[in-house]
Amino acid sequence: MTLKFAILGLLAEKPMSGFDLVGEFSTARSVIWPAPQNEVYKILRALLAEGAIKVAERGARGRVVYAITPDGQKALVAWLGEPSDYTMRYEPMLKAVFMRQAPPTLRRKIAKADLDFAHSQLAALRKADTEHKRAGNRDNRQDARRLVILFYEAIEKWAKETVE
Amino acid sequence: MTLKFAILGLLAEKPMSGFDLVGEFSTARSVIWPAPQNEVYKILRALLAEGAIKVAERGARGRVVYAITPDGQKALVAWLGEPSDYTMRYEPMLKAVFMRQAPPTLRRKIAKADLDFAHSQLAALRKADTEHKRAGNRDNRQDARRLVILFYEAIEKWAKETVE
DNA sequence: ATATCACATGTGACTTCTCACATGTTAAGG
């Protein structure tokens, strides 16, 4: 059900088509909550059926742009207000739990990979940050970007300690 | 498939029954990778079928204790060596992305809840840390605990900034 | 013109996950 609200949240920011949404989930943002192309269209149909979104525009090549409805807005805020599920699924963290089962060389290799990934993400996030500031348009994602930056800095710190 | 290795990893630390494993996944550790009771038994049957684990002991009330086999050890290390999937599923982080869709009061409420949760987790983790140090037995989980502590400290920092 | 590629959505089979319920066994207390 969480993915449903991820899609609804994106549509609350601006109207988009299924194709656009697939793009959102397959790039930088996919890191926070992944979604196969398939699911996106399925959920759009469901959201449409329950009246949370509506067809805003029909374009070329069968393109359908959806926009959030007032009902959808309400549903999104209601979800935000509900107590969160604090369980996490993050493979690198699970691997850390069992790392000691592997020889030191492998442990260092794993930490190195995590470090590289954290660096690439941090670079992208910081670039997005400065670009948003330069553009000066209001930025709905600043809270999240801050959180994700802190998150990868934590990974970075851990990985550095572990590589040594 | 990740859950399979979570179970295999736990059995690599010490032999356990399905019931024991269910307990592992429903307390502190569940926070890293959740598993319904149901799945645990199903995966145990699968692991047994592929020879990654074996029956180590049969106890009262139908209790079956499983232990990892050399093949299982190999499979675990092979999994550790594979490139990680860096996609994350963590609802609080997703909510942060769409937070600005909610009024400031609600935003503060969400951040407060995250802060409280981070605090409770940090307290538990630090307690486990000092206990392990006092006991002095070798600690397979120290890397992971360090990572999780850094993670919750990041959450804590973000939540504090956001509550203000 | 027409070939090619990016755009755009869809279907079906399969695995994993979740929820709810069902069943039998031993330990422990009154």
Next chain:
DNA sequence: CCTTAACATGTGAGAAGTCACATGTGATAT
């Protein structure tokens, strides 16, 4: 003894997520 609670595993239905493939359309470059 006998009830109760914790121990221990299991089944089945349905939702959500994954993988691979299929289909059609419009832009653009040769």
